[in-house]
Amino acid sequence: MRTPLRFSNVSFAWPDGSVVLDDLDLLVPAGRSGLVGANGAGKSTLLHLASGDLLPSSGSVSREGRVGVLRQDLALHPATPVDQHLGVRRIRDAIRAVEGGSVDPAHFDTIGDAWDIDDRITAELARLGLPEDVLGRRLGQLSGGELVQLDLARLLLQRPDVLLLDEPSNNLDAAARQRLYAVVQGWSATLLVVSHDRELLERVDRIGELREHTVRWYGGGYTSYAAQVEAEQEAAVRAASTAREEVRRQRNDLVASQQVLAGRKRYAEKMYATKREPRAVMKLKRRSAQVSAAKYRQLHEGRLDAARERLDEAEARVRDDRGIRVELPGTEVPRGREVLTARLELRTGARVEFEMRGPERVAVTGANGAGKTTLLHMLSGRLEAVGEVAVHVPLGILEQRLTGLDESLSVFENVKLRAPDSDDNEVRARLARFLFRGHGADRPAGTLSGGERFRAHLAAVLLADPAPQLLLLDEPTNNLDFASYDALVGALGSYAGALVVVSHDETFLAEIGVERHITLDGAT
Structure with missing residues (x-):
């Protein structure tokens, strides 16, 4: 069996000495492979090493052919034009120049054999559910889900031999997820996808579990893996x-x-x-x-x-996959108490009017770009409201892109910023319930993995003083391992305050007891 991706005695540690991978040997065969593991096990780091974004502290990584990577933490500049991000702007400009009569050899060199680039762009955008006019926009005008779709289109245009995907279904609506699943299922080259999306993982040939610096392979998709x-x-x-x-x-x-x-x-x-x-x-x-x-x-x-x-x-050999244990003191909202009143107009033109009383649970759903995150930001005051918003209880928000932490401060220090009068020992005891034990609470936020970053943000929000009695959650299940997902469901099940949740995961919404849906589709 071909091994397009090979790790030989690979070790990697961060500058502070934190060891992520130690003497890892790994052969990734051709075909579709999934990679799972607990938050912080090193999955994203492994992909960064596979792509060449990071170099191992020792050992070597070898690759066959071109490698394309969809990163979990897309570092994008809002002002960048979409076609520039796709890597096709120079080719398209050269084609337009030639069509306009230019015979400059530089234009022909730029085009190469990519004369069909416009047709390919149209096909890939349609394949992923993006309109053709998205080419005229800038990245800052796109939603989180649309950015994921766009970056996947960029990769498909490159036609890589090895495709690396890091949590690709994050922020995607139901329709976009189905298109992603079709791309994965139809991929004929080499694919390695890090994901906790069980439906996506059903579409791979094998699943590798990263545990204690070793990857063990299990044949079949998620159901087969779970049974084994x-x-x-x-x-x-x-x-x-x-x-x-x-x-x-x-x-x-x-x-x-x-x-x-x-x-x-x-x-x-x-x-x-x-x-x-x-x-x-x-x-x-x-x-x-x-x-x-x-x-x-x-x-x-x-x-x-x-x-x-x-x-x-x-x-x-007996697993101890501890999930987060969340206690939410002081969050109880009496039934009938007024919590929130909103009369807003979104950038899509949609009008949203609703009120919440008591510990009600509301889900905000809709297609990517419908304005779900915008609505939460207006409710929280992060965006100026077009209309009226009245919040009558302490509010906390967990943002989709997890940008609320000071990267230079430790997890402990970030929590203390929001609860300055809390006892240090009590804060550390509570952080331990979020799996930040001992020196783990002193790690800089900038060194955390995606799942660890989620836990740190959740801790900062829930351990704030005063405790939030209205909690706004934007795609809260992104990046969670299976154990932490189950623990979050259990914690929110016992949460005594009001919830507004943006999520495309209907199973999650059902499990946390959502009572009402507000669907944003561009109309009231």
Whole structure:
């Protein structure tokens, strides 16, 4: 089997010494491969190494052919024209110049064999559900989902031999996700996708799990992967239970052997004291008994040590995928209490009027570009409202692009900024429930992975003083590993305040008990 992407003894650490990958050997075969793992395991770093954006601290990465990468954290300049971002502006300008009568050889060199570039652009934009007139816009005029679609179109135009996708379904509406799934399912070259989107992962040939600096491959899509992991865990739990029982048995045997030896020693000392045999014979017997006792004790101690080693090995195979545990004190909103009143006009021309009372849960849905994020920003005061907004309780917002942290400050310091009067020890105790334990709370925000960044933002919002009684969430399930997704659902299930949630994940909305939908489609 061909291996278009190969990692050989690759290690990577950040400048502060934090080790992300250690002596990783990995062969990525041709075809469609998924990559999963807990937040912070190093999945995005692995893709950055695969693309060449990062260089390993040691070891090597080899690639076959051209590599294209869709990054999770798109660093885009709002003023950049769309066709420039697609990498086709110079070619299109050269074609227009030639069509206008230019015979400049530089134009022909620029065009090469890309005379059909306009047709290809139209086809790829349509394939991803973007209108052709998007070419006349700038990046700042596009929604988060549209930017993901556009960047994927850029990659498809490049026709890479190896395609790397980092959480590509983030921020995509239902229709855009289906188009992404079709691209993945129809990909005939090499694809490696990092994702927690279970429906997307059903469309790959194999799934690799990054765990403790090692990638283990499982054949099939997500359902097959989950079944294999479940079977492994059932076997691991049984093996650990058996090993634990064996340790208890060997410990009891050791205690019993020590009692036997103590009895023998008392008997030998009694025989020696009564001098029933010649002294030389008694000394010889005592030395023989001591040697025999040492061997007997070593035998049982060896069996106990071996049993403990087997237990350690068995317990290492039992997963401890801890998710975030969120406690939300002070968020309760009494039923009937006025929370929010809004009468707004969005840039699309849509008018939105609604009010919330008590701990109501409202989902805002609609196509990419319909104005969902704009609506949240108007409600929170981050954008000037076109109309009227009245918020009657403390408010917190978790933004889609997670830009609310000071990158130079630690996780702890970012939380303290929002709760300056809170006790330091209490803040650290609460951060531990978000899996920022010990020195983890002192890591700079700028070094966090996508999932860790989400947890840090969520902590900063929920641990603020005063605690939010109205929580605005913009695509909150982006970048979450499976365990943290389940924990977030559980936490929001017990949240006593009001919620406004932008999400394309209908399963998530159902699980957190959304009571009402507001659909933005360009009309009231």
